[in-house]
Amino acid sequence: MRLRFAPSPTGYLHIGNARTALFNYLLARKHRGKFILRIEDTDVLRSKKEFEKGIIEDLHWLGIDWDEGPEKGGDFGPYRQSERLKIYDAFAKRLLKENKAYHCYCTKEELEQRNKELLARGESPRYDNRCRNISDSQKERYLKEGRKPVIRFKIPERIIEINDLIRGRVSFDTGLMGDFIIIKSDGTPAFNFAVVVDDILMEITTVIRGEDHLSNTPRHIMLFEALKAKIPEFAHMAMTLGPDGSRLSKRHGATSVREHRKIGILPEALFNYLALLGWGTKESQELFTKEELVKEFSLERCKEGAAIFDSAKLTWMNGLYIRKKEPEELVELILPYLKEKNLMHLRGEPVGVRFIKPETTGVINVAPTIDKNYLTKIIVLERERIKKLSEVPDLIEYFLTEEIKFNVKALEILKKPGVKEILTSLRQELTKLIPFSQENLEKIIRDWTKRNNLKTKDVFHPLRVAITGRTIGPGLFELMEVLGKERVIKRLKFIVNSS
RNA sequence: GGCCCUAUCGUCUAGGGGUUUAGGACGGGUGGUUCUCAGCCAUCAAGCAGGGGUUCGAAUCCCCUUGGGGCUACCA
Numbered sequence: 001m002r003l004r005f006a007p008s009p010t011g012y013l014h015i016g017n018a019r020t021a022l023f024n025y026l027l028a029r030k031h032r033g034k035f036i037l038r039i040e041d042t043d044v045l046r047s048k049k050e051f052e053k054g055i056i057e058d059l060h061w062l063g064i065d066w067d068e069g070p071e072k073g074g075d076f077g078p079y080r081q082s083e084r085l086k087i088y089d090a091f092a093k094r095l096l097k098e099n100k101a102y103h104c105y106c107t108k109e110e111l112e113q114r115n116k117e118l119l120a121r122g123e124s125p126r127y128d129n130r131c132r133n134i135s136d137s138q139k140e141r142y143l144k145e146g147r148k149p150v151i152r153f154k155i156p157e158r159i160i161e162i163n164d165l166i167r168g169r170v171s172f173d174t175g176l177m178g179d180f181i182i183i184k185s186d187g188t189p190a191f192n193f194a195v196v197v198d199d200i201l202m203e204i205t206t207v208i209r210g211e212d213h214l215s216n217t218p219r220h221i222m223l224f225e226a227l228k229a230k231i232p233e234f235a236h237m238a239m240t241l242g243p244d245g246s247r248l249s250k251r252h253g254a255t256s257v258r259e260h261r262k263i264g265i266l267p268e269a270l271f272n273y274l275a276l277l278g279w280g281t282k283e284s285q286e287l288f289t290k291e292e293l294v295k296e297f298s299l300e301r302c303k304e305g306a307a308i309f310d311s312a313k314l315t316w317m318n319g320l321y322i323r324k325k326e327p328e329e330l331v332e333l334i335l336p337y338l339k340e341k342n343l344m345h346l347r348g349e350p351v352g353v354r355f356i357k358p359e360t361t362g363v364i365n366v367a368p369t370i371d372k373n374y375l376t377k378i379i380v381l382e383r384e385r386i387k388k389l390s391e392v393p394d395l396i397e398y399f400l401t402e403e404i405k406f407n408v409k410a411l412e413i414l415k416k417p418g419v420k421e422i423l424t425s426l427r428q429e430l431t432k433l434i435p436f437s438q439e440n441l442e443k444i445i446r447d448w449t450k451r452n453n454l455k456t457k458d459v460f461h462p463l464r465v466a467i468t469g470r471t472i473g474p475g476l477f478e479l480m481e482v483l484g485k486e487r488v489i490k491r492l493k494f495i496v497n498s499s
Numbered sequence: 500g501g502c503c504c505u506a507u508c509g510u511c512u513a514g515g516g517g518u519u520u521a522g523g524a525c526g527g528g529u530g531g532u533u534c535u536c537a538g539c540c541a542u543c544a545a546g547c548a549g550g551g552g553u554u555c556g557a558a559u560c561c562c563c564u565u566g567g568g569g570c571u572a573c574c575a
């Protein structure tokens with residue numbers, strides 16, 4: 001079994017394409033077949049090397065690997081269509097010779113004009129095959145005019161039936177189609193031709209692709225037949241839609257794998273989530289490891305209807321995977337985000353984290369160095385609140401800056417009558433405390449609260465706000481222990497002394 | 500316009516003629532745990548697009564309508 005994923009490097013890896021790649025990958029691995037990456041870069045204008053690189057990186061990041069491909073090599077290469085131009089040319093010549101294709105001299109403008117007229121008359125816009133039997137003199141005249149011909153495939157009129165692995169029998173009447181272009185006037189192959197030639201030569205046995213290619217499949221089948229090649233099996237998977245049910249596009253937010261990676265979605269989460277889009281098990285299982293998916297996946301269980309990409313569910317799943325990670329690993333994953341927000345400063349090995357003032361620009365105001373140990377402790381406290389890695393800097397900022405910011409709600413709480421007195425008294429109590437441990441803190445603060453006939457709520461909350469600047473966060477005592485005596489006292493002092 | 504695909508809670512889905520008062524998950528509501536948030540636990544609301552058939556019986560099979568998507572490009 002040989003499967004392939006054939007992206008066009010005209011942009012970064014789209015979520016929908018990533019899902020196509022994933023399904024191909026899963027099936028290939030399940031059946032211990034070969035998975036091939038082929039770059040369809042015949043659109044010279046839009047294709048960019050940078051995107052090819054990006055797609056390869058993103059696939060790897062997602063956890064998808066392949067057996068043959070442009071960087072990897074293989075016995076069926078080259079795997080970049082731009083490097084196979086001679087091959088397409090030879091196949092086109094063969095069709096020409098066998099009278100299964102012909103040169104067409106119509107210009108883009110002429111075609112456009114004719115289609116417009118057809119449409120105006122209420123007829124179907126399509127090529128009228130007029131160059132099929134063009135005379136030699138006419139041909140010469142066109143050539144003299146400087147027209148560059150395209151090569152069109154001569155469509156045999158008949159009914160073509162596809163036995164799609166996902167949607168069953170689908171039939172098309174080729175009599176309704178016009179002869180289509182296989183070689184463009186610049187000599188490069190049209191998509192419909194290049195795919196077929198490549199799938200033949202790369203001995204692809206199963207083609208899994210998006211439903212947008214279903215209507216192209218009869219054209220492909222005609223070409224396979226004309227070239228006397230074995231026709232592969234086809235499976236057309238339903239499209240991935242945006243929240244409003246239209247095609248997933250930029251206006252729906254993050255649509256590329258890269259963007260998701262950037263906002264801190266874990267590859268395992270995206271992998272798992274994507275698999276669930278248009279596929280599911282009898283048990284409606286939600287969480288799968290890669291190995292489980294390879295084992296469980298099947299085309300028979302793919303849904304025919306399109307699926308809407310739900311980022312809320314992805315986010316939920318991401319939180320789940322984050323909570324499953326070891327704190328040490330999470331710290332490593334978070335480092336780039338902290339760096340980006342200027343919340344840490346990397347220096348040599350091992351990586352050290354230093355305090356800096358949040359609004360520092362230019363010269364970094366060096367503060368006490370803290371290490372990954374400290375970060376790990378922080379992450380342990382905050383882990384269950386993390387949904388995306390990009391949220392972490394904001395979540396843990398008050399652990400990493402000397403001066404903390406107070407939000408509006410926090411300020412309101414600090415302004416309440418009696419709060420300052422409570423904090424003043426509490427500060428004295430805490431100054432004496434050794435060791436500054438969670439257990440110790442809880443005991444002494446609870447005792448103090450009881451002794452003063454106060455409700456825990458009226459003590460704990462202001463205390464939290466005073467030392468973190470915010471009303472939400474991890475458990476108060478564990479938070480205080482991690483923050484450390486020095487910082488806690490300093491922050492309390494700041495509040496108490498301010499008017 | 501023509502052709503093709505498609506349709507179960509807001510979303511992802513289970514269901515493939517009777518076992519279904521249509522199950523699970525996300526999201527939402529409520530309650531509990533708790534200084535807060537998150538998490539966890541409990542709980543609630545929410546759906547077979549509409550209309551015809553077939554059948555003793557239909558979410559499940561067929562047809563039509565409607566909605567959505569795709570192809571109809573010298574894009575892929």
